[in-house]
Amino acid sequence: MRWAPRSFPREIRRELKIGDLADASMEELEQAEEDGSLAGNRSYRDLRGFSWEGVRAALDAEISVIKRLKAAEDLEAEISAFEDLQATSFEDEPALWGLDVGVAAATIALSAYGATPVSSCNAGAFGGEHQARYPYAAFFLPKELAPEIVLCAAASDVGLVCDENGVAQIYGRGEMDLVRFAETAWKRNSGHGPRSFSESR
Numbered sequence: 702m703r704w705a706p707r708s709f710p711r712e713i714r715r716e717l718k719i720g721d722l723a724d725a726s727m728e729e730l731e732q733a734e735e736d737g738s739l740a741g742n743r744s745y746r747d748l749r750g751f752s753w754e755g756v757r758a759a760l761d762a763e764i765s766v767i768k769r770l771k772a773a774e775d776l777e778a779e780i781s782a783f784e785d786l787q788a789t790s791f792e793d794e795p796a797l798w799g800l801d802v803g804v805a806a807a808t809i810a811l812s813a814y815g816a817t818p819v820s821s822c823n824a825g826a827f828g829g830e831h832q833a834r835y836p837y838a839a840f841f842l843p844k845e846l847a848p849e850i851v852l853c854a855a856a857s858d859v860g861l862v863c864d865e866n867g868v869a870q871i872y873g874r875g876e877m878d879l880v881r882f883a884e885t886a887w888k889r890n891s892g893h894g895p896r897s898f899s900e901s902r
Contacts, residue, residue: 704776709835709874713860723867725817725841740819740868751812756887759809766802770827780828802827803876806883808838817841826876837872857885
C-alpha cells in the first residue's frame with residue numbers, strides 16, 4: 702500500500718487563556734526523571750533545551766523521512782523499518798528522538814521556545830496504529846511565551862488550546878500541519894522570517 706494524504710476532522714481553534722496555563726514544577730520534573738511519567742504520559746522523555754539550530758536539524762531529518770515514506774511502494778514496510786530503527790537506536794540518539802513522523806520537529810521547536818514538551822502523536826498520518834484522533838504536541842507553556850506561541854500557531858494555521866490540567870496543545874488537521882508549525886517557528890526565530898522572537902524581547 703502506498704501513502705495517501707489523510708485529513709483529520711478537527712476544527713482549528715486558537716483559544717488560550719494565559720491564566721489557565723500550568724507550570725511543570727521542579728518536583729514533577731524530578732519525579733518524571735525517576736519514573737518516566739509526566740502529565741499522563743507514561744513514556745515521557747525530557748526533550749527540553751533544544752536550540753534553533755536543533756530545530757533546523759529536526760526539520761531536515763523529518764522532511765527526509767517524510768519524502769521517503771511518501772515515495773515508498775510499501776508504506777507499511779517502510780514505516781515498520783523506520784520504527785525498528787527508532788527502537789534499536791534509542792539508547793544512543795533515536796531517529797527523530799523517538800517521536801512520530803510529522804510531529805517531531807514541532808516538538809523540538811516547542812523545546813527551543815522554552816516550553817516543556819509532554820507528549821505527541823501523529824494519529825497514524827503515515828501509517829500504523831495510533832491512539833490520537835489528530836496530530837498534536839502537548840506541552841507545559843511558560844506564560845511569558847504564550848503570546849509568541851499564539852502568533853506562530855496563527856501564522857502556521859494550526860490549532861492551539863489548553864486542557865483542564867493547564868497543559869497546552871498545538872494540533873492540525875493534516876499530516877504536514879505541525880511540520881509547517883516547526884518551519885514557521887524556525888523562520889521566526891532564526892532571522893529568516895518576518896520577526897525574530899529572540900530579538901523582540
